[in-house]
Amino acid sequence: MNRSKARLSYLKSIIKLPNNDAKETTNLESTIIVSASSYLMEIYVGTPPTKQMVTVDTGSDLSWIQCLPCEHCFKHNQPIFNPNRSSSYKVLRCDSSECLKLGDKHACTRSNEKCKYLLSYGDNSGSYGELAWETYTMGNISIRNMIHGCGHQNFGYFNEDSSGMIGLGDGPLSFFGQTRHLIDGMFSYCLVSQVGPNPHARSRINFGINAEVSGPTVIHTELIKKKGMPFYFLSLKSISVRNRIIQFTRKYGEILIDSGTTLNYFPRDVMQNLKEALILEIGKHPLMINNEFCYKMNTDIPDITFHFAMEANLTLSKRNTFSVYGNALCLNMKAEDHISIFGNKSQMDFLVGYDIPSRIISFKPTDCSKHVISK
Structure with missing residues (x-):
């Protein structure tokens, strides 16, 4: 046979x-x-x-x-x-x-x-x-x-x-x-925005032959697997707010990508440097609401870029990095000294592909509300 x-x-x-x-x-x-x-x-x-x-x-x-x-x-x-x-x-x-x-x-x-x-x-x-x-x-x-x-x-x-x-x-x-x-060890998903005009939007998850993520706007980065652990890690070198760069040490630069966690989590010193960079670029001090790092709704929030291995630069808009909290926008990143996590808010409106045999994760900017199952 x-x-x-x-x-x-x-x-x-x-x-x-x-x-x-x-x-x-x-x-x-x-x-x-x-x-x-x-x-x-x-x-x-x-x-x-x-x-x-x-x-x-x-x-x-x-x-x-x-x-x-x-x-x-x-x-x-x-x-x-x-x-x-x-x-x-x-x-x-x-x-x-x-x-x-x-x-x-x-x-x-x-x-x-x-x-x-x-x-x-x-x-x-x-x-x-x-x-x-x-x-x-x-x-x-x-x-x-x-x-x-x-x-x-x-x-x-x-x-x-x-x-x-x-x-x-x-x-x-x-x-x-x-x-x-x-x-074939492959799957991909597209996570619709948690805010916006269509709160009931649907998207899809693919396994196998249709899970490949391709096209001119795709970025690919290394998938890190650790022996005996089921998790998927990325190698995050730094993050930047315009020209202000916040470096990661190797210990904390291996960041868990997790669709089941909402927020991002970074070491305390990284979070402090990130907040300082945002304050300088926004030109205003934040509103402190219940210990959250917040700004008024109409504030011009700069993009934050994640610099992953393989020169994969993933630029996130304020929709990915800030969340509505009452009448304010609040940073959806928190301090955590034991593990770094790349949560689902930062993955919204990207087609995210996992190719486990090739040890590659791919990101493609996508309107996920239009990434639906064809009938």
Whole structure:
């Protein structure tokens, strides 16, 4: 059997292919909507398929949704998933190889009991429940035997429009990790602006053949992977406000790109230098509102440019760098001395492409409200 036929035979064993067309397996796509400061992706879970809106999280290596019976669930606007009504739901055992891949998220002790997971996030939210096989459907493609979490105890702040998380980190149990052989290790998304004339705008996320980001306005930069970590890092050399440059040390220049985090986080000294540069370029001292760095709404805010490796200079307008806070514009960057993060506000209105095998992340300026699924 040649390589292409062997690949098709394998794919048929786990995927329901429309019209037996192997090309379809590398063209997964779905809708993304913005809700408050989160981005939610539409998927269908179970048999029969049940619609779920899950938070798009490149910083997470396990997908999960809220499930009945709910011992402690956050409020959300969709019916809670009932695994007893899905013929494709199958809980894993604690001693299964898949359960053991949870590592420190493994939360069961007896080998013959159901596999339990425990997730916690940086904001002290988290999820506890069963690890199970399930079917995910996107468009006309159903992917069987996806490993995901069925959360019975979910705590912390979660968006009411969301029913859980879609893990896009590079881990063996993430959605990306389980489908990377189908999508050639590539995905891209476009995050619509959280402000503007169309608060209900939709955009899309692509996996595989249509995820490539190209064109004359694209910039490419190095993707850094760290051993044993599912996260994606970029090498940030400096940031600038017009001609004023703020340098990063190597320790803090490796910045986590995270669609599940709203703001940017930088070391305290970088933030101080950035604020001083903004004050000098704006020509006015800021309004201090609840310890936020703010200006009046009509203030002329200069662009801030991020200088990444490979001479990739990403220029962000005030829409990416300041947020409306009452009757003012406030800087959406905070001091954090332990990790640097490039959050989703700075990614708005860019088509962001991840090519994991090539270790490249690409940015293309795009009106994401027009980057929609074709019907």
